[in-house]
Amino acid sequence: MIDDPSGGWEAIANDFIAARSDIGRNVVRHWAKTLPRGGEVVDIGCGAGVPVAATLAEEGFSIFGIDASPTLLAAFRHRFPDAPTACETAQASSFFNRTFDAAIAVGLIFLLPADGQRQLIERVGRALKPGGRFLFSAPRQAAEWIDLQTGRPSQSLGEAQYGQLLAAAGMRLVNSYLDEGENYYFEAESYVRPA
Numbered sequence: 412m413i414d415d416p417s418g419g420w421e422a423i424a425n426d427f428i429a430a431r432s433d434i435g436r437n438v439v440r441h442w443a444k445t446l447p448r449g450g451e452v453v454d455i456g457c458g459a460g461v462p463v464a465a466t467l468a469e470e471g472f473s474i475f476g477i478d479a480s481p482t483l484l485a486a487f488r489h490r491f492p493d494a495p496t497a498c499e500t501a502q503a504s505s506f507f508n509r510t511f512d513a514a515i516a517v518g519l520i521f522l523l524p525a526d527g528q529r530q531l532i533e534r535v536g537r538a539l540k541p542g543g544r545f546l547f548s549a550p551r552q553a554a555e556w557i558d559l560q561t562g563r564p565s566q567s568l569g570e571a572q573y574g575q576l577l578a579a580a581g582m583r584l585v586n587s588y589l590d591e592g593e594n595y596y597f598e599a600e601s602y603v604r605p606a
């Protein structure tokens with residue numbers, strides 16, 4: 412099988428769009444209310460943009476979308492024609508050459524191999540303004556499983572390792588959330604390291 416950068420999501424993009432529920436909307440809305448009003452937020456692995464980016468837009472944020480699936484990103488662009496987007500992998504996206512007030516990755520990080528997860532956390536750490544926030548979903552405990560939708564391996568590195576990777580990238584865990592689908596979210600804050 413020839414691999415694709417989306418890790419199997421392009422092949423099931425239309426089914427995913429049809430099936431994506433509203434789960435997570437309440438967590439995103441709650442998190443958004445803690446951010447500085449009107450800031451710039453990058454949605455990493457943004458999919459079609461509902462409910463995550465849609466909630467952020469409703470809350471008045473400027474959204475940027477990164478996704479490796481052309482079909483899912485086309486749906487995102489259709490919904491948010493003015494939002495800057497990049498059809499790239501999170502690990503290599505050119506969007507991390509600039510800064511953001513916040514970053515969000517729902518349903519993404521655990522799809523990446525461990526090295527890709529580390530790379531992504533490093534890149535987010537570099538792109539966040541001091542005090543910037545990063546919200547990402549992943550099981551709290553370290554675990555490996557097969558993703559039901561794509562049939563690909565997935566892995567959570569678990570709270571302890573995510574905490575270490577975040578610290579190495581200039582961020583610290585500050586909060587957590589659980590949504591109505593029992594999905595766990597880590598919230599990290601970027602800080603200025605003492606010289």
Ligand SMILES: C[S@@+](CC[C@H](N)C(=O)[O-])C[C@H]1O[C@@H](n2cnc3c(N)ncnc32)[C@H](O)[C@@H]1O
Pocket residue numbers: 416417418420421431455456457458459460461462463477478479480483499500501502516517518519522523
């Ligand atoms: C479970 S879906 C979540 C989509 C969206 N965040 C949501 O909550 O509806 C995972 C998304 O990550 C994208 N994706 C998978 N691997 C990626 C990668 N390496 N870089 C960027 N996007 C990726 C897929 O195309 C898909 O849109």
